[in-house]
Amino acid sequence: MNNQGSISAPQNVAQRTDDDVRSHWNRLVGRRSFLKGVGLAGAAILPGSGLLAGKALADGKREITRGDIAILQFLAAVELIESDLWQQYNELGGVNGGNPSYMAALSNLDGDMPQYIADNTDDELSHAAFLNAYLESKGAEPVHLDAFRRLPSSKATGASQIGRLTNLQSLNVDTSWYIRYRSDLNPDFGAKFRQAVTIDDEPAIPLSDEDTPPGTEQPVPPVDKAARRMQAIANTAGFHFAYIEQGGSSLYSTMALKASSLETLLIVVSIGGVETNHFSLWHDKAGNAVAEPLAGVVDPETNLRFPNLNEEPFGGEEFQTNLILPEPTDFISPGLPDCSVVRPTLDENAGAVATINSFTEDQLFKGQSPAFFETVMRLAKAADAAQRAVSDR
Numbered sequence: 001m002n003n004q005g006s007i008s009a010p011q012n013v014a015q016r017t018d019d020d021v022r023s024h025w026n027r028l029v030g031r032r033s034f035l036k037g038v039g040l041a042g043a044a045i046l047p048g049s050g051l052l053a054g055k056a057l058a059d060g061k062r063e064i065t066r067g068d069i070a071i072l073q074f075l076a077a078v079e080l081i082e083s084d085l086w087q088q089y090n091e092l093g094g095v096n097g098g099n100p101s102y103m104a105a106l107s108n109l110d111g112d113m114p115q116y117i118a119d120n121t122d123d124e125l126s127h128a129a130f131l132n133a134y135l136e137s138k139g140a141e142p143v144h145l146d147a148f149r150r151l152p153s154s155k156a157t158g159a160s161q162i163g164r165l166t167n168l169q170s171l172n173v174d175t176s177w178y179i180r181y182r183s184d185l186n187p188d189f190g191a192k193f194r195q196a197v198t199i200d201d202e203p204a205i206p207l208s209d210e211d212t213p214p215g216t217e218q219p220v221p222p223v224d225k226a227a228r229r230m231q232a233i234a235n236t237a238g239f240h241f242a243y244i245e246q247g248g249s250s251l252y253s254t255m256a257l258k259a260s261s262l263e264t265l266l267i268v269v270s271i272g273g274v275e276t277n278h279f280s281l282w283h284d285k286a287g288n289a290v291a292e293p294l295a296g297v298v299d300p301e302t303n304l305r306f307p308n309l310n311e312e313p314f315g316g317e318e319f320q321t322n323l324i325l326p327e328p329t330d331f332i333s334p335g336l337p338d339c340s341v342v343r344p345t346l347d348e349n350a351g352a353v354a355t356i357n358s359f360t361e362d363q364l365f366k367g368q369s370p371a372f373f374e375t376v377m378r379l380a381k382a383a384d385a386a387q388r389a390v391s392d393r
């Protein structure tokens with residue numbers, strides 16, 4: 001399982017990084033040794049890690065807790081899922097994409113959309129590859145979901161005809177994140193949020209050239225039936241991009257609280273920061289689907305409508321489309337001042353099982369086999385069960 005030849009260089013880099021971070025943090029967080037003393041009671045750590053960190057370090061061996069493995073394995077699975085969906089978007093609408101009409105409709109949200117889609121795709125591929133390589137470098141099992149790449153591809157011009165992990169052809173996109181991040185209420189304190197736009201059973205990629213001819217002009221606003229259909233599909237993608245990445249932002253924050261080694265924590269917060277970066281970008285672009293001059297698009301097939309959220313009966317801080325930075329909200333305690341933070345971060349709202357359940361409701365796994373759900377849920381439950389056991393490593 002462990003290919004020593006291919007992992008020696010990353011290990012050296014990881015060792016340097018870990019040592020640098022450890023010395024930096026030890027300077028900044030003087031109470032760490034105290035926390036280690038109180039935090040280890042009852043914690044399950046693999047032999048050789050945690051209290052034996054010094055010896056393991058001296059031996060040049062990199063140990064890892066079972067909890068950290070579970071966290072990283074689940075995140076690897078999520079990154080494979082993200083990679084699969086982003087690759088579908090990229091084939092059709094990325095900067096080297098193959099569907100001119102879809103690219104044009106996406107570009108109506110922002111002229112740089114195809115470039116952003118390609119870059120986001122690259123990021124997800126790098127996340128998945130890194131996490132699996134890191135797991136292997138620790139002697140842990142990487143995650144592969146290739147057996148489940150069985151869902152059909154789009155038939156539209158530009159899509160490769162290969163099996164997929166995820167469905168983008170009929171989605172229920174949860175758009176409550178749009179209101180959540182404009183609200184000063186936090187779902188971790190029980191707040192619930194309505195949908196900004198109700199998107200049910202809607203494609204986020206073109207389905208076929210019969211449905212959306214790939215050479216259709218995409219003026220703003222769209223003037224004919226084919227153009228309106230494609231614009232509604234691109235708008236759905238815009239909201240779906242943000243839905244996926246806000247989920248990643250919350251998931252990584254939640255998993256960070258469970259990490260034991262500094263290196264695992266470094267991985268989780270560093271990749272998590274990029275998920276948040278993605279979310280912020282897509283939040284801005286989704287708003288352009290529901291603002292002048294593009295607002296008002298109606299899908300002629302499904303009647304899905306993208307209203308102008310800056311006008312009655314919408315408008316106000318709950319809907320204003322350029323309020324894309326998180327509003328300060330309840331955090332830690334309602335008695336403390338509101339704080340602008342990623343939310344939710346409670347297990348039940350943003351943990352691994354919650355993430356899989358949300359993706360399932362999104363219909364991202366529509367058509368997947370029972371074995372797929374069993375596999376991802378097993379990984380999710382193990383990640384949620386991980387407990388922080390403070391270690392210097």
Ligand SMILES: [Fe+2]
Nearest residue numbers: 079082124127
């Ligand atoms: Fe990612």
Ligand SMILES: [Fe+2]
Nearest residue numbers: 082245248275
């Ligand atoms: Fe992501």
